[in-house]
Amino acid sequence: MLESMLIYLPLGVIAGVMAGLLGLGGGLVIVPILTITLKMAGVHEEDIMKIAVGTSFATICFTSLSSVYAHNKKQSVMWDVLIRFLPGVLIGVFALGYFVNYLSNTLLSYLFSAFVLFSIYNLVKKKPPVVEDKAPNTHFLTLSGFGFGIGGISALVGVGGGAMTVPLLSHLGHEMKKAIGTSSAAGFPIALAGAVNAVWHGFDAPNLPEYSFGFIYLPALIGIAITSMLFAPIGAKLAHKLPQVALKRVFAIYLSIIFVQMIVSAH
Template sequence: MLESMLIYLPLGIIAGLMAGLLGLGGGLVVVPILTITLKISGVPDEEIMKMALGTSFATICFTSLSSVYAHNKKQAVLWRVLFKFLPGVLCGVFVFGFFVTLFSTLVLKYCFAVFVLFSIYNLLRAKKKAEENKPPNESIKVLTGFGFGIGGISALVGVGGGAMTVPLLNHLGFEMKKAIGTSAAAGFPIALAGAINAIWHGINVEGLPAMSLGYIYLPALFGISITSMLFAPIGAKLAHTVSPIILKRVFVSYLGIIFIQMVLSAH
């Protein structure tokens, strides 16, 4: 198991930095690479994407805690907004988590790619002047409704929702750095719900590696979590020293690379 963990330590470094810097739980880093390494570990093709999603959620549980602690120290987590957002998010994760077990690896990969493309669009879309000047929208109906959609999509693509939550909160009028901090905080409950789903739906599936807990691959979980928790605070510190414009450009560039990689891996 130790040898297997060593493969995932460098991946945890990248996931941790991205989690802190961009408000991601690390899923956008972890899932694409897991689809490759899990195949090498002998996971059946039809179960690879499901195990990648479940393992991603489990790692986000640890990464997001480290990231949100660092962002909260900078007073960048909007807790009142988060509490309005969470009921819809959790409902979305559990409802849509059921459908993950019904979809093929190919369908899940395309879901992941489409979600990334939509996130890029949200970040690049130019705001109208009326939107730029309006106060932040903290309506519980709006936040709960969007939360349900984000939770549902997160369940299908194995991420903490940061790639959707950050653009959404920014679109609703919240400052980019606070959108990132709040997104990081939302990542933990999303990931925890997703990990529970992964264990529940995968616990009796045959043909999975010996070191698995349902659809969670334990060597990857431990290897990624160790380094991601150490490097997430470093990413969070960088997020508060880099300008919002540069943050957006980094975010969009990174998402573009992930989109291309996922589409190519689906063929």
Template sequence: MDIILIGIFLLTGIVAGILAGFLGIGGGLVVVPLLSVALPYAGIVQEKVMVIAIGTSLATIVFTAISSTYSHQKRHNIVWPAVFSLFPGLMFGAMLGATLGSQFSNDFLAIIFGSFCAVLGLYSVFKNRYLQPVSDYAQCRGWLSLIGFITGVISSLIGIGGGTLLSPALIWLGLEARRAVGTSATCGLLIAVFGSLSYLITGANETELPKYTIGYIYLPAFLGIIATSVLFAPLGAKMASYFSDKVIRICLGIALLASATQMFIGL
């Protein structure tokens, strides 16, 4: 294994950890575009770069989501009845998203990921991020399984934890913001677990993968990223306390638009 490549994976974890803590975005929005650049140098054929980047991203999210879930549980921010209602949809959606992702072409996955980042980035820069509830959460729990399914499909398809989608949805349905964030963090763990397992299984019979790859999860990148992202996420969170919400929102939009640009340039 090239020492330079290992350094790139460690650096990816540092960037992902800092931005996740500073901007509140899931590591996948950072990890996927960075891995899409680095993985070809590891001997991975171009046609498999995006699917391995997404599978590896979901695997790294499992560990960061465990830490986040534990922190929110200590603060009583998780609404467990909502998690149980979301669970069936999240599980089947994550598995379906991973199955679809393993079948799509590299360019198509890059377009989906880039388009998602572009839309979210423009929204972050130009729109108010706070959504006004349209209903009482207690009256709309029947929608949670469907919302979980949609979130699971999209998140597993592009390699993110799901909080980016689920938190605003829960707030819109009447759940207070801090509990929406805590609940979505727990659901992000479920998405990452089922999504990464599905990418592992669907890639098990793939013959054109390099050494150190289990399914569509590339172990050197996985280990390097989690080794540094866990250490640097607290630094990002500390940085966030020194900036206004507006500055953080604009930085989030710029980071997402940069990710989208990188995806489209690589087509």
């Protein structure tokens, strides 16, 4: 188990930095690489995406806690917005997370690929920067409604929802730093609900690899969690210092490579 765990330490570094830097939970980094390593480890084909998604959620629980702590110190978490956003998120995660166990590995791969395309679009599209937070007090039902959609999609593709939450909050008029900080905070309950779903639905599943806890692969969870928690605060500091446009373009290039890899692996 120790040897397997060490393989995932570098992955946690990337996931942690991305979590703090762009408000992403790290799932866009973790899921694609897990599909490769799990396949190389001989995991049953139909379980690969389910385990990748479940393990991604479990690691995001740790990454997001570290990230939100760093962002909260800089007062960039909008807790009032988060409270109105979370009820819909949690309902969405549990409602659509129920169906993950019944979807094929190929379909889940295509869903993830579609989400990657959406994320690339949000990263490269031009939008006017919000320098000062002047967002209206968005109604509870409106935010919860958006939260339901984000939570449901997150449950299907194993992400913390940052690629959707950050653009949404920015569109509503919140400045980017606060959108990223609040997205990091929202990632924890999304990931926790997704991880519970993964354990619940995968607990008695046949053909799981050794050291699995439901659809969570423990060597990957431990290895990624250790380094992602250490590096998420570094990403959060960079988010307040580096130009976001250049960073988003670099990440968009990475996602483009991931998109091709996911499409190829689905066949």
